[in-house]
Amino acid sequence: MQSLSIIQLYVFLLAGVVGYQVISRVPSLLHTPLMSATNAISGISLVGSLVAAGGDYGRLSTILGVVAVTAATINVVGGFLITDRMLRMFKRDVRKP
Amino acid sequence: MQSLSIIQLYVFLLAGVVGYQVISRVPSLLHTPLMSATNAISGISLVGSLVAAGGDYGRLSTILGVVAVTAATINVVGGFLITDRMLRMFKRDVRKP
Amino acid sequence: MTRLYLTEAAYLAASFLFIVGLKSLSSPDSARRGMQQAALGMLLAIIGTLIQHEIVRYEWILAGLAAGSAIGVAISLRVPMTAMPQRIAVSHMFGALAATLVGIAEYERHMEVLSRGKMIALGFEVLFGALTITGSFMAFAKLQELVPGRPITFRFQNIFNLTLFAGAVALLVALIVQPVQPALFYTMAALGLALGVLMVLPIGGADMPVVVSLLNSYAGLASAATGFAISNTVLIIAGALDGTSGFLLSVLMSRAMNRSFTNVLFGAFGKPPDASTALDVSKLSARSISVEDAAIQLAYARSVIIVPGYGMAVAQAQHQARELATAIEKRGGEVKYAIHPVAGRMPGHMNVLLAEADVPYDKLLDMEAINDEFERTDVALVVGANDVVNPAARTDPGSPIYGMPILNVDRAKSVIILKRGMSPGFSGVENALFYDPKTTMLFGDAKSSLAKLVAEVKNL
Amino acid sequence: MTRLYLTEAAYLAASFLFIVGLKSLSSPDSARRGMQQAALGMLLAIIGTLIQHEIVRYEWILAGLAAGSAIGVAISLRVPMTAMPQRIAVSHMFGALAATLVGIAEYERHMEVLSRGKMIALGFEVLFGALTITGSFMAFAKLQELVPGRPITFRFQNIFNLTLFAGAVALLVALIVQPVQPALFYTMAALGLALGVLMVLPIGGADMPVVVSLLNSYAGLASAATGFAISNTVLIIAGALDGTSGFLLSVLMSRAMNRSFTNVLFGAFGKPPDASTALDVSKLSARSISVEDAAIQLAYARSVIIVPGYGMAVAQAQHQARELATAIEKRGGEVKYAIHPVAGRMPGHMNVLLAEADVPYDKLLDMEAINDEFERTDVALVVGANDVVNPAARTDPGSPIYGMPILNVDRAKSVIILKRGMSPGFSGVENALFYDPKTTMLFGDAKSSLAKLVAEVKNL
């Protein structure tokens, strides 16, 4: 386990570096979509929720799980929808080539 | 073990992404130093060699290990020296502010 | 076994599709496709999870998914662009809620067998999660003006909050030493919830965006912690991405607002800075202008720069702004938009609004790009912007916005300012620009003023 | 336990210092410090390893470290900048050697207990390692001209090589199924060694740089594989970094040379393209110029662009080039350097040479930056460059260099070309520029020609 959680730490930090490099290149033009995009992605906790809801670990786990699934799904569906709605609005000047 | 080697794969790929992003921003001005820099860094296999050479895993391992240590050290020392020698040569125009 | 491989493959794909998606946001052309790929990644992650043997009953899951999707669609399709900040705030709440509940479930299940590492992860997950739930809700409430937007403060507030936080951390430590103490665990969660509220109370509504994206980063950290707790790599990666993103944005924001980030982090920020400023407006007077005259100026200008600000968002005047621009362009004038990094109330706020009004994004120029053009501009039309065009940021070291880079509106040949009255902007600082001889004020709600201008310009 | 933490901390620090170091290479100002930090990282990694309990005897280690350092210093301090490609090639050999030996040791030790995952890792490690050892050595030998630089080819070469490679892979698979087959293991290693040689044989000396950086990438992959085999994260990360870097560079190079990367990967590249070209030089004649006249042109030119090429490297004429530039500048002329991405024989070749001659790097302009300036330039002085200034790349679709972006030397008001004779460059293509009316040739070794020019210009 030991070494596993250490290497997980590496993953976390490396992902952080990647995130930093990627995000710092997003123009302010798209900062609002960025906010809702990361928001949608944070819905990934759905993955955890599914296990809690679907595995049979007793009543409590199921209840908590289902609520969690619902909440996370709102994030995912809502987040990606809104982001797409925003991004659809950004258009090039048609007159220019 | 299973999940360990999978997560190691993540580390490998994430590091690859980081590498890609970092390297693709190195100006051609510094491509030669870059080559020798990565070369020096590849001397990291020294870490593996040390264990082979210093642990007591019998004659063979020690011999192979020592040769490996020597070879890797050449890389590390030589690589960083040369890189530094090159980089030292790059100077701004003194007359300009 | 093979299933396990499938799941892992799905997670791997998801992780990289997320990265690809965020990378695509570096240009508006690639952005949409990229985010669709990210969504695909999410789908893969979900499927990958559902096929696991661990999962035995599906009915509940499907119920949850259905309900969630329904609500998600509902709250996403009609929300106006001006309501984005609160929309985003509220959904951080949902994300954090999920993470927290999962954390609790995990704890209840494994309490007895928790390794130290896992307990640390779970602790962080629940603490950050709880804090984000209430924090986000408060932010939402303030932005939605369910509760008064003004900062709510009391004596020793910071000390009090810090003490509570210390308490929570102490409990966490205790739990790490000996996990099987449910009482402590739930007290810690409760403290987290309390801290969330207390953290946001002293912050003015206008500063919420900083908080919101900070909470975004917390939500990210919470899911990353979940990842550590249930050793799920895609959670760790997605969490890390969100964590950095939220953090980076709030730093950028506070920097653009010329606030130190610590000042932002440690409460009491957002208190409207005491408006004691070099400028005494009592004996100054601003020239107001009639719609007709303003229309004439605009109609015959060769070059016009529109400077939108928070006021445009409040008035929802973006469509009228574009119509005016088109009208002027029809008459041969050239129109550009100058977007200040912190114009409005969230990063990129103006861009989204104007994009919504079909303004092509290559006409939205950011500060660096346009600041030198003001000299050569006949009319700068300021639509509900104030702080971002306030010369005090350049001239008056005493002013709270001193040092914040601003748009050089005052360098334009003439300036027309649309606002309802003389009241100051978010920072509470008086604006000398309003009293500048070449400035004229067109009072009234930005939307109606603009509509009138359009009509006039068309008739000329 | 604490030791284990120390080690892990050291590795973590090392990994990030490596990334920091490479990141710093994005600007010449930060580069040096950054690489020193990377070196520090390496030191940490070494110390972190030495403190492990696993390591019991130090005398051998110290011997190895001492010997390695001695050799490393020796072969690094005096090597001339022009010998960089072979210098780098040879050290890939050492890196790969280390990885391979470690792989063998691991195999001998754990053969019986190897998990499938580990066996895959070990296999890759040894295969790639062996291939890199001999490959790098061949590259070195060719660049050092110990063996003839020209491509050595025979019939069915590609098929033959591919078959061998397939064989090696087959052995690897067999080993994964049943690791305890030393015979197969060593045969695979041997095949790897053979493949390294065969892979490089058909490649012309001038193409070596592409191969060298490809081998850099292989060496990286080998160490990454080591990392997987002995589950050591810093090895994995460093390996991944090298892997991408080497791969990226060789792609960039072949692109700049207008070669598809597959064409580069699959042998038979580097064969001097059959010089059948639209241009028939038999009835053309180039105007040669005397040192005196050339000196006068240069001395009275208001603007001069020096275009260095492989010839300058061969002649080691970089110092004379700088002296000439200074002499011209003393007389009030303005001098710049135009650096083509693939001028010379390795990426950034010209930059390093001129930097060595104390040319400030902000006078080294790359193609994009300077190509428009040639129109406004009085004299373009081409020092041993050929392909990178060959108009055929623009005009002659039949030519092998067609489509490669070139420096617009032919747009300059007048051109002086320093080379020894009329022989073509690396690509073997005749160069119409030499016969252009406004071009004059100053024949002779670049170094001596430049030296003479300096003397003349000073005397004027």
Ligand SMILES: NC(=O)c1ccc[n+]([C@@H]2O[C@H](COP(=O)([O-])OP(=O)(O)OC[C@H]3O[C@@H](n4cnc5c(N)ncnc54)[C@H](OP(=O)(O)O)[C@@H]3O)[C@@H](O)[C@H]2O)c1
């Ligand atoms: N963008 C971000 O991320 C962010 C985040 C947090 C804080 N902030 C802060 O927000 C401020 C943004 O500056 P800003 O210039 O855009 O806005 P501002 O300084 O807040 O000024 C907005 C102006 O619009 C006017 N207004 C309000 N409603 C209006 C309506 N319906 N019609 C016409 N005018 C109206 C107001 O004057 P009247 O009431 O007289 O009409 C007010 O002076 C900066 O101080 C920035 O630091 C930005």
Ligand SMILES: NC(=O)c1ccc[n+]([C@@H]2O[C@H](COP(=O)([O-])OP(=O)(O)OC[C@H]3O[C@@H](n4cnc5c(N)ncnc54)[C@H](OP(=O)(O)O)[C@@H]3O)[C@@H](O)[C@H]2O)c1
């Ligand atoms: N940079 C890279 O990474 C890289 C890698 C692989 C291949 N390449 C290839 O290398 C070529 C580089 O082009 P280039 O224009 O720099 O060089 P080039 O095309 O190879 O031409 C070099 C010229 O220098 C002359 N020369 C040789 N020794 C000389 C000396 N001592 N004094 C004066 N002149 C001398 C030669 O003519 P004489 O013999 O008549 O003197 C030759 O024409 C490109 O084709 C590129 O694709 C580059």
